[in-house]
Amino acid sequence: MLTEGEIRALTALHGEQTVSKLATNINRSLSYTSELVERLETAGLVETRRRGKTKQIRLSDTKALELLTDLTQQYSHIDWPELLSGAALRVCYYLDTPRTATELARHADVHRSTVHRALAPLQHRGLIYQTDDGAYALNDGFEQLSVFARELAHHTHRQTVEEQADTYTILWESLDEFLVQTTTEISEEHFVPTGPDQFQRYGLPLLARDRRYYLYSETTNELSPERLCCHMLVIDSGARTQSYCLLLLSHVNIDRDELRAQATKYGVDDTVVELCTYLDTSGAQRTPRLPEWEDFQELADEYEVSL
Missing domain, CATH: 1.10.10.10 (Winged helix-like DNA-binding domain superfamily/Winged helix DNA-binding domain)
Known part of the structure; x- marks a missing residue:
């Protein structure tokens, strides 16, 4: 970072x-x-x-630098540049809650040995500790480290999208990726189109909107239907969107394990479980936002989707 x-x-x-x-x-x-x-x-x-x-x-006038200034002024005896260089900030991004080295390595996309090596100096200075079950956690007073890492990543994401669009809304973000809504068409290679327009790829043409949606990612070139479903739920988790997601899940060959993994990543776990349960029980178990099974059958017939 x-x-x-x-x-x-x-x-x-x-x-x-x-x-x-x-x-x-x-x-x-x-x-x-x-x-x-x-x-x-x-x-x-x-x-x-x-x-x-x-x-x-x-x-510059950014929240991340306000946090960094607060840290350096409050704890002026600490050599922050030495502690936060390398992978330390990447790992701190995910210390908003206690996590094991394995979890931190998976989220930050580094090796477990890198996690231990990056956090050892912080642990030595008393900034972090390990819980009884081996998870790393920030000590009281140093929670700001994770907030700083997150604000720094958010600032970077804003800089990235502002090179492409004047008006935008970041709907979801992680350390290296973000989901953005804009009215501007973006053709830069790392901005992968997503949202309602991409349902056409699966023979499900949805009503076009003025808004456009993109996943910024330097490692993803094409969206899987599992990820597209989760993006739709991040964009809008309303009844209409959930019905469209049901169509997609019914129409293509979905990897349930991959779907659950993506749902966890995008924070839509509960909704995805409800959608899968609805389909598995033919609507017998449904939440208020999901249609009656007969209504969903009519929608499926309209889009020529076999249930």
């Missing part, structure tokens, strides 16, 4: 400084510091302006 040098520069910036002053403060060369500033400015974390022949630098 951030290198040690970048964090050191951010924590050393107080008010406005010149590049040469910042280089002195972080004990780095002028050329190295200039490169740091360029990267941080591109990331929207610092702002620069010319005053005569010198470039003045200051922190």
Whole structure:
């Protein structure tokens, strides 16, 4: 997320400084510091302006940097750049709740050994501890670490989408991915179209809307029906959307294990269980948002879906 040098520069910036002053403060060369500033400015974390022949630098107005400043001021004796460099911030993102090394490795997409190595210095300084069942957890007073990591990722996601669209809403996000709603058509390769329009790929043409939906992911090129279903429920979990998801689950060959895994990832576990139970019992077990079985049969006939 951030290198040690970048964090050191951010924590050393107080008010406005010149590049040469910042280089002195972080004990780095002028050329190295200039490169740091360029990267941080591109990331929207610092702002620069010319005053005569010198470039003045200051922190940008972002929630993540407010949190970092609070941490460094409250615990000025801690070498934060050293503790938070490497994979530490990636792991801290998922310490919003106690998690085992295996869970953290899976969520942060790193090896278990990396988790232990990244968290060992934080544990040594008393920032985190391990519970009786071996889970890592933040100590009281340091919960802000996870909030900082999340705000930093959110800032990065906003920077990414603002390069493509002026107006947007981030509907869901993780460390490396996010689901966004916009009225702008985005053709950049890492923005994968999702939402109602993608039902046409499965022979289920839904009513077109002005809004467009994209999954930003650097590792996903094409959506599975399991993921599409979960995206729809994130976008709108209303009765109409749930009926459309029922059509999709009935119409294509769904991997139930994959569906459950994606539902957990996107936080729609309960709704997906209700949909599957509804289909398995032919509507005998249904929630108020799900249609009567006879009504769903009519909708299925309209879309030529066999139940």
